[in-house]
Amino acid sequence: MIVRLCGVTKRFGERVAVDELDLEIAPGICFGLLGPNGAGKTTTLRMIYGATEPTGGRVEVFGIDIAANPRAVRARLGVTLQDNVMIDPLDPVENLKVFGRYHLLREPELGRRIEYLVDFLELGSHAGVPVRNLSGGFKRRLAIAMSLMNDPELLILDEPTTGLDPAVRLALWAKIRDLRAAGKTVLLTTHYMDEAQRLCDRVAVMAGGRILADGHPEELIARHLARQAIEVDCNGDGERRIRAVLPPETRHLRAGGRLILYVDDASAVTPQLDGAAVDDGCGRTIRPTNLEDLFLHLTGASLEGGA
Ligand SMILES: Nc1ncnc2c1ncn2[C@@H]1O[C@H](COP(=O)(O)OP(=O)(O)OP(=O)(O)O)[C@@H](O)[C@H]1O
Ligand SMILES: [Mg+2]
Known part of the structure; x- marks a missing residue:
């Protein structure tokens, strides 16, 4: 070493x-x-x-x-x-x-x-x-x-x-x-x-x-989150409806007005998301999970303790 x-x-x-x-x-x-x-x-x-x-x-x-x-x-x-x-x-x-x-x-x-x-x-x-x-x-x-x-x-x-x-x-x-x-x-x-x-x-x-x-980096993302991130514009009520139709272990993060869900296969959960009727599906973004997601997940997206 x-x-x-x-x-x-x-x-x-x-x-x-x-x-x-x-x-x-x-x-x-x-x-x-x-x-x-x-x-x-x-x-x-x-x-x-x-x-x-x-x-x-x-x-x-x-x-x-x-x-x-x-x-x-x-x-x-x-x-x-x-x-x-x-x-x-x-x-x-x-x-x-x-x-x-x-x-x-x-x-x-x-x-x-x-x-x-x-x-x-x-x-x-x-x-x-x-x-x-x-x-x-x-x-x-x-x-x-x-x-x-x-x-x-x-x-x-x-x-x-x-x-x-x-x-x-x-x-x-x-x-x-x-x-x-x-x-x-x-x-x-x-x-x-x-x-x-x-x-x-x-x-x-x-x-x-x-x-x-x-x-x-890739191994950490796979271990702590999942391969894909789905970003959905929604309020607290929308978030509750979405989380009710997804497996309870699905990891998620809130970034302002956006909910980010981490899943291994985004297409597999599209029917559930459509069924939750929170958005019309147009504003949804599906992208690979990245190190920024991991960072926010691990450290918490807050401003606490940064003296
Ligand atoms: N010489 C010092 N005297 C007192 N406290 C210190 C000193 N150097 C660092 N600290 C404190 O130790 C902690 C860690 O500081 P450090 O500079 O290592 O953080 P950092 O991760 O490099 O942050 P940044 O991303 O802002 O550069 C902080 O709370 C800082 O205030
Ligand atoms: Mg420093």
């Missing part, structure tokens, strides 16, 4: 941010840590790269106990933080140089590495522009380039695409896939469920410092 957490807890005063967490990440995969605001994702990552000490439990990275030998671990991993950390008046190449020297890289290797990263993350067009004048998407690409400076075996990305436009997100997904194809292990957090579903071989859904479910 590249990462192994055993009974890891992190308390901030009275607040338990991470609660006896067990987690294993195999080499060469892209692993997604998902969860609402305040779930404990960033805190978990910080303990994995040694920026925060656990209150209890054990964190091993590359089979090394990070508490015993943090430098040996840090030399082999790269981190892109939730907020970009770079030197504003300096341009991307200068930032990369500073970071490379931090990793004790010397010329000519430093120059070669920078050239490779400028090319890989397509930073060439603004290589000489001060960072403070760059767009959010460009800064994010630079932040990822900086985290790759030491050619890490494990890349940790905390919300790599938050706030980016769809084209930049697509481009970054391609880079993350390239890295995984090159044998790197990627551990990321995201609030975009489509991103997790497309990129991740495994995901863990976290809330309140605990993992609620962990596995391959």
Whole structure:
């Protein structure tokens, strides 16, 4: 295992941010840590790269106990933080140089590495522009380039695409896939469920410092919900009529004025839904169940506890 957490807890005063967490990440995969605001994702990552000490439990990275030998671990991993950390008046190449020297890289290797990263993350067009004048998407690409400076075996990305436009997100997904194809292990957090579903071989859904479910996205959907989602516009009375004609174990979720029903075969329940006479069938949407459904099902679609 590249990462192994055993009974890891992190308390901030009275607040338990991470609660006896067990987690294993195999080499060469892209692993997604998902969860609402305040779930404990960033805190978990910080303990994995040694920026925060656990209150209890054990964190091993590359089979090394990070508490015993943090430098040996840090030399082999790269981190892109939730907020970009770079030197504003300096341009991307200068930032990369500073970071490379931090990793004790010397010329000519430093120059070669920078050239490779400028090319890989397509930073060439603004290589000489001060960072403070760059767009959010460009800064994010630079932040990822900086985290790759030491050619890490494990890349940790905390919300790599938050706030980016769809084209930049697509481009970054391609880079993350390239890295995984090159044998790197990627551990990321995201609030975009489509991103997790497309990129991740495994995901863990976290809330309140605990993992609620962990596995391959499709397998988790099959285990907790069902293959298809039927969305119906209806009020509380309509919902009661629909649920009266469906098997009682049918999973469902209310999202505003919509009721979402999870079934393995939507066509098999169409007669019952028509019979409930809640809608005329035209406004119904049938679609594959996705990771967003799973997330809402597991974490509850509420705003509680997101401090
Ligand atoms: N340095 C700190 N001091 C006190 N409390 C903290 C500290 N860091 C995190 N917390 C608390 O720990 C909990 C988990 O925070 P964390 O940042 O890990 O959540 P997150 O899942 O990354 O959330 P988000 O999706 O908003 O980034 C929150 O309740 C937060 O307020
Ligand atoms: Mg966070």
